[in-house]
Amino acid sequence: MGRQNWAGARKEIANSLLAKLNCSDEDKEPNESPFGCSSITIQTGDDIKPKFTIVNNAVVTTNNVIDFDTGDVIYTLVIVGVDSSTRDPRKTGTMTIKVNIEPVNEFTPISNATPLGTEIFSINATDGDAPPHGNLSYMITDGNEKGIFRICEKTGTIHLDRSVASAAGTTFTLTVKVTDGDFCSSAVLKILITSSC
Numbered sequence: 001m002g003r004q005n006w007a008g009a010r011k012e013i014a015n016s017l018l019a020k021l022n023c024s025d026e027d028k029e030p031n032e033s034p035f036g037c038s039s040i041t042i043q044t045g046d047d048i049k050p051k052f053t054i055v056n057n058a059v060v061t062t063n064n065v066i067d068f069d070t071g072d073v074i075y076t077l078v079i080v081g082v083d084s085s086t087r088d089p090r091k092t093g094t095m096t097i098k099v100n101i102e103p104v105n106e107f108t109p110i111s112n113a114t115p116l117g118t119e120i121f122s123i124n125a126t127d128g129d130a131p132p133h134g135n136l137s138y139m140i141t142d143g144n145e146k147g148i149f150r151i152c153e154k155t156g157t158i159h160l161d162r163s164v165a166s167a168a169g170t171t172f173t174l175t176v177k178v179t180d181g182d183f184c185s186s187a188v189l190k191i192l193i194t195s196s197c
Contacts, residue, residue: 016185018052018059019097023081038084043094045077052077052099058183059097066101075099112168113196114160120149121189123156125178133180141186142175149174149191158189168195 023037042059046052049064052075059077077097082090110120127134138156140149149172150161156178164170172191177184 016061017183018061018099020183021054021057021059021079021081021095023057023093025083025091037081038090040079040081043078043080045075051075054079073101075101109192109194110160110164111196112164112166112193114164116160116163118160119157120160120191121158123151123158123176123178123187123189125156125185127180129180133182136178136180138176138178140174141177143173148172151176164193167193169193 021040023040025037040054040057042050042052042054047064050062051064051066052059053062054060059079075098077099079095079097081093081095083092110118114120123138125136125138127136136156137153138151139153140151140158146162148160148162148164148167149158151158156176158174158176170193172193174189174191175186176189177186179185
């Protein structure tokens, strides 16, 4: 285990992936105890209302809101792995994950006279895995019930697909999910429709 940095958006959705954890132990116990760690936990660095948890050897966000505007800026998480030996004392290893929360401009204004097909936003996500595990796909999972917006599955670009001529003053809140096939993260995009001059 070691040190890892991660930068997150202003408001993260529950179960957004921060880091994949790998805990290994090369000792072979005489009683055929399994390799690896019996537990991986967050020891320090989180809030009283936890913002992070560990699920299937991965650090993910909980449903407690992380918001830059309320002072949630930096978290330094100390992760502890305990080996699976049945003999005491058990050995431990630690790593530190530094989480930097970045401010996000929440509203994307577009005119109600915007032509159909216009690109209005691009979601940018990265995956450290090499292809094919690093291949990402994007989808709008909430807030687009009327099909006003369309997202390119491979690039994450969002286009206007239906007229918003009569929607001046309306704010659409879209939830966009990105996945590599095994893990997924989500982001929330607010689109404000303004009146044309």
